[in-house]
Amino acid sequence: MRLYCEIRGVGFPILCLHGHPGSAQAMAVFTESLSDRYQTLTPDLRGYGRSRTPLDFELQDSLNDLVELLDTQNIERCLVLGWSLGGILAIELALRHPDRIAGLILVATAARPVGSHPPVTWPDLINTGLASLINLAIPGHPWVIQTLGKRSLYRYLLQQHSSGAYHRLAKEGFWAYLGTSKQANRALNRALAQRYNRLPNLGAIAAPSLVLCGAQDRHITAQASLETAAHLPQADSRCYPDTAHLLPWEIPDQLLQDIHQWLEQQTDALGLKDSWAG
Structure with a gap:
């Protein structure tokens, strides 16, 4: 399906993917800063926000939606920034379409997500x-x-x-x-039931990656995020004390500073020289 997408700025494209529940609007903490130097594309994923559908779907259908979005925007290669579920989709894009993914920024996510959330009362x-x-x-x-x-x-x-x-x-x-539909909830629950684990496949991702996590995250633990970083061939990681799953809203200045710094350090590897000229 055609996704609703917010596009801001000019420069090298960064595809920004929200989590569950989520929407393009929830990624504003990133796009407000990154769009000063890059072009940010922030879709509502299938089943969320303004991309809702009455039909059932699987999470993997979102990958086809995202590739279609890149094709529609004539984007051959991009960075992908994914928060939580968005990070899992980012990993899948890098595995399935390696030539199109220049690098990954993975926030509060993991290739083998493990939680430590207590029972809800x-x-x-x-x-x-x-x-x-x-x-x-x-x-x-x-x-x-x-x-x-x-x-x-x-x-x-x-x-x-x-x-x-x-x-x-x-x-x-x-x-x-x-704005999160019952179809999106069902798709996520079915995916979780399959015990998603892409750790054995991460060695195939040659793109440089940045993994950011909160030390007290109970939804996807810091240990799971750092395990992902350890399996990626080219990964830097940061684990922030006294933060949890919503760390972009807890420490936005520190997080964005580290993202910008990493992007500057990876200019050659990511092929971003042209983007700095703007």
């Missing part, structure tokens, strides 16, 4: 719902964070319960959750 769900709705009305209010946020499921998504992170939750996270 009814108080967790109630507090999360209340925190989300009240935070929508008064984003980042200290009372919301202290009274509800830290007693909700957000305590497993965040370690630094900052006002900035809760503003992102209100502006982007809440709507991404509402």
